[in-house]
Amino acid sequence: MELKAATIGTSSAPGGMAPSTEIELAEYLSECHAHAVTLRVAGGATRSRPATTAETVLTTSMLDGIVAYEPGELTLIAKSGTPVETIERALAAEGQAFAFEPMDHRLLLGSTGTPTIGGMVAANVSGPRRVRAGACRDHLLGVRFVDGRGRIIKNGGRVMKNVTGMDLGKLLCGSYGALGVLTEIAIKTLPVAESQNTIAFGGISPREAVKIFSSALATPFEVSGAAFHDGTAWLRIEGLARQVDHRREKLSALFKGNDHVVLSDEESRLLWLSLRDLHHFTKGNDAVWRILVKPTDAPTVLEALKPFGGDASLDWGGGAIWYSGNLDAAGMLAYAPSGLATLVRPGPIVNVHVSPVEAPGVAALTAALRRTFDPAGILNPGLMVE
Secondary structure, three states: OOOOEEOOOOOOOOOEEOOOOHHHHHHHHHHHHHHOOOEEEEOOOOOOOOOOOOOEEEEOOOOOOEEEEEHHHOEEEEEOOOEHHHHHHHHHOOOEEOOOOOOOOHHHHOOOOOOEHHHHHHOOOOOOOHHHHOOHHHHEEEEEEEEOOOOEEEEEOOOOOOOOOOOHHHHHOOOOOOOEEEEEEEEEOEEOOOEEEEEEEOOOOHHHHHHHHHHHHOOOOOEEEEEEEOOEEEEEEEEOHHHHHHHHHHHHHHOOOOOOEEEOHHHHHHHHHHHHOOHHHOOOOOEEEEEEOOHHHHHHHHHHHHHHOOEEEEEHHHOEEEEEEOOOHHHHHHHOOOOEEEEEEOOOOOOOOOOOOOOHHHHHHHHHHHHHHOOOOOEOOOOOOO
């Protein structure tokens, strides 16, 4: 079997395999399964974490192209190696976008390459709008993938409808390629909001910020972003211009006891782009962690981390803590017991990938899934998160 070679922008392997068709990929994975050849699966290699025991890099970069796009149906189908930027340009031409606002990790991680839709789905990449629109997995309509045995599997469809059976798309989304290699993705799109405003509350504590978030998100005023950093909390409102004006006025009245200012459309969009990509953590080289917690627990976790220095921000209404510092893995897991801590960027002290610690029941389920889809353990060994 002859496969096309590709140069991979990573130090974990000198080169890699890049199948150009789903059939080639299936044949290659079947051989790897038979000979127990471990693989590091990558799309654009912009956010993937090194699987140090993998023998070969497998990239989906040559599975490229938009298969179908129906703006009127709000659906798009693309091969997994299609650059996210290519898809976003096609969506923007029709006034549409991904509602879950996927983060671009390149500036934070100092990585090169081009993010792909397969990598986005495999990592369940979701931005600030997740607090209202849901995560990437919530927008999947269907997937095609090849599992660790080399079997081609199709699940879901091309439009929203009731289906029976397990939703494998949601299972693959967030598995970091550890259950199968995505080849094609069908996903929902949504119109871009006509107008956007942000209400900014300065000079407040994390506890006060979470209180504001809890109150705002409990209203019917459709807050689409709730974030905090360096003493300032932000609430975003999006929609038609008249709707945004109305909801902003209602929220301003609700928080009339808190000093706040309003950021207009352009200023608001630039702010949330910066918050989405964690620009406030890009200048240093400390480790960056994401800790998932109940929003009401976020202030307590931040207090526990405070003696160790570093910097922190909140997103998803307090449900996601982003922490930059050099607390090691054992310390992080000890001081964030109420949530799920994942290393996003290595630092001087923590310089290898650290997966979240799973409860025994969850670990058993994870192992069973791996045995079902990848019995030889060849796909991204050591990775299975979210």
